[in-house]
Amino acid sequence: METDRPLWRSRTWLTATAGLLGLTAVLATVAPGGERGFILVWGITLVSVLCIVVFTAIRVRAERANFERELAEWATERASQAERLRIAGELHDLVSHGIGLITVRAAAARTVAGDAAVVEHATALADIEKASRETTAELRRMLTVLRQPGAAPLRPADTFADLPAIVATAESAGLTVAFEAAEFGIDPDSTPAAGAVGIELSEVSPGVQLTACAVVREALNNAVRHAGPTAARVGIRREGGAVIVRVADDGPRGEWRAEPGAGRGLEMLRERIASHGGSLEAGRHGHGFRLCAHIPVGHADA
Structure with a gap:
């Protein structure tokens, strides 16, 4: 209220x-x-x-x-607060993903020894360079938009069609990600195309799709940062009047040292889901961590 x-x-x-x-x-x-x-x-x-x-x-x-x-x-102040939260969310997603990927690739490459080390080190350096360039480019884009509104195009909003690409990016950081097709009705061999995750895009508003993708992205980013090169499962399905998103990981392997975060990611994600009238459950699951989001599709987009 x-x-x-x-x-x-x-x-x-x-x-x-x-x-x-x-x-x-x-x-x-x-x-x-x-x-x-x-x-x-x-x-x-x-x-x-x-x-x-x-x-x-x-x-x-x-x-x-x-x-x-x-x-x-009052309306101006509310709009300003909303914009600050949006920018904070974008910065969080951008920095946590880019820096997390660099950290994981560097740490994973350091553990490789023997003849495979040379190839792995070269591959890791290439991945680190790519992640650094992409993160820098995104930061420049965002700063340009902040300095001169309208001077640079905003990144297109994520939809269900982008989920395979989000998963592929996490896999490039060292995660082994699987869709739970039996439970969630998702094709694990899907490609970035409309309906690839078994849900008609026309049935779910763009705002709900964007939020569902944000859940997957945040959960995988957290897995990369806190658990390193581990296994994760992503599931998304339509259940009655809501989209259910579940992401779980197996926890850190070996002596992986978790990368500490600011703790704002889940808080902002919970606020984002609440704006749709939904809820988010997050907590330990076995040796790993699990997120479960319930996002009503009939609620007006925030």
């Missing part, structure tokens, strides 16, 4: 009415009797009514203008 939204409250008319009734009562008490007194009372009352109406209308108009200014300032 928008409890901080300014409310229109004006007691001017109530005050004016009370004042008019009081004036009429006083005049009726002190005025002389007879027809002359009656005319005097009603004459003064009529003039007073006209004056009060004019004064009240001017006062209410000024109050209304002041209220509209407060409402405009």
